[in-house]
Amino acid sequence: MSKQHIFRSGQNINPAEKLICSDHDEPFIFYCVDCDSVVCKRCAVKKHNRHNMSEINESVLELKAQLAQCVESSVKDLMNDIEHLQEEKRGYKSENKSLIMAINKDAKLMKDLIDQKSEELINSIKKNEKKNLKIMSTAYSELKDTFDRVDKIQMSIIDTAKLSDVALLLKIKQLQAKNDKIEKKKVPYILKDRYSRKEITQNEIGKLFGELYSRKTPKKTQTNYRQEERKYRCFTELRGYSNEDLKKTSKENQHRYSYKDGKTDSEETDSSEERHSNDSSFSLISQISSEWD
Numbered sequence: 001m002s003k004q005h006i007f008r009s010g011q012n013i014n015p016a017e018k019l020i021c022s023d024h025d026e027p028f029i030f031y032c033v034d035c036d037s038v039v040c041k042r043c044a045v046k047k048h049n050r051h052n053m054s055e056i057n058e059s060v061l062e063l064k065a066q067l068a069q070c071v072e073s074s075v076k077d078l079m080n081d082i083e084h085l086q087e088e089k090r091g092y093k094s095e096n097k098s099l100i101m102a103i104n105k106d107a108k109l110m111k112d113l114i115d116q117k118s119e120e121l122i123n124s125i126k127k128n129e130k131k132n133l134k135i136m137s138t139a140y141s142e143l144k145d146t147f148d149r150v151d152k153i154q155m156s157i158i159d160t161a162k163l164s165d166v167a168l169l170l171k172i173k174q175l176q177a178k179n180d181k182i183e184k185k186k187v188p189y190i191l192k193d194r195y196s197r198k199e200i201t202q203n204e205i206g207k208l209f210g211e212l213y214s215r216k217t218p219k220k221t222q223t224n225y226r227q228e229e230r231k232y233r234c235f236t237e238l239r240g241y242s243n244e245d246l247k248k249t250s251k252e253n254q255h256r257y258s259y260k261d262g263k264t265d266s267e268e269t270d271s272s273e274e275r276h277s278n279d280s281s282f283s284l285i286s287q288i289s290s291e292w293d
């Protein structure tokens with residue numbers, strides 16, 4: 001038994017047969033408040049004469065009432081805890097939703113700005129391209145025109161094969177003059193766009209976003225909630241019985257349930273009536289719990 005446990009055996013209780021006084025071989029019927037132990041009718045008039053005593057039945061009822069009250073308080077605490085946790089969960093999920101929305105908003109803004117910037121760069125290239133293609137086209141026309149004229153002169157030179165020397169001289173002079181008139185254009189110099197790439201690292205992208213960090217719940221939301229660890233343990237004031245004694249002594253111990261506080265297993269007894277009222281509380285908890293997901 002845990003040393004925290006408040007119930008303890010009376011000194012004159014025989015461990016082997018706890019309901020019978022080992023000194024007088026009589027059943028315990030009284031509880032001696034002064035000695036904090038159970039006594040038989042012969043003890044009552046001898047060793048415990050004139051001591052403050054009550055009947056075990058009365059004591060048990062009082063004990064039961066205290067336990068029931070204590071358990072009810074635990075149930076209320078647990079329900080508050082569960083309710084608080086669920087509220088926390090709702091708030092937490094809602095806050096996260098806002099965070100995700102904020103991040104998406106930033107990401108959308110940045111994507112839009114990136115699209116806008118790349119469009120700007122591309123438009124600049126296209127604008128220059130249009131201008132340069134026009135220059136190239138003009139240059140092509142001029143070169144083609146020049147080519148045609150030079151080509152004609154070349155053909156004329158070939159055609160001079162049958163001419164007499166005099167005629168040839170005249171022809172050459174004529175072609176020479178034509179050729180001299182041809183202005184030879186140069187291929188235009190085109191200013192090409194260049195793009196120096198930047199190495200884009202994840203770190204640089206990260207810098208564009210806000211900072212994501214964890215923080216504790218602000219204190220103002222904790223004022224209505226006790227953060228300290230709760231101990232769901234019942235302390236009753238009556239002494240003189242072990243748990244085993246109580247189980248045997250209680251006339252209404254048909255209903256038992258096991259309640260774990262996470263550290264020590266303990267078994268309590270309860271009346272059917274109180275059991276019923278606690279049952280409804282527990283089923284309420286299970287109802288709350290089932291709403292978790």
Ligand SMILES: [Zn+2]
Binds near residue numbers: 022023025026040041
């Ligand atoms: Zn006795």
Ligand SMILES: [Zn+2]
Binds near residue numbers: 032047048049
């Ligand atoms: Zn006594």
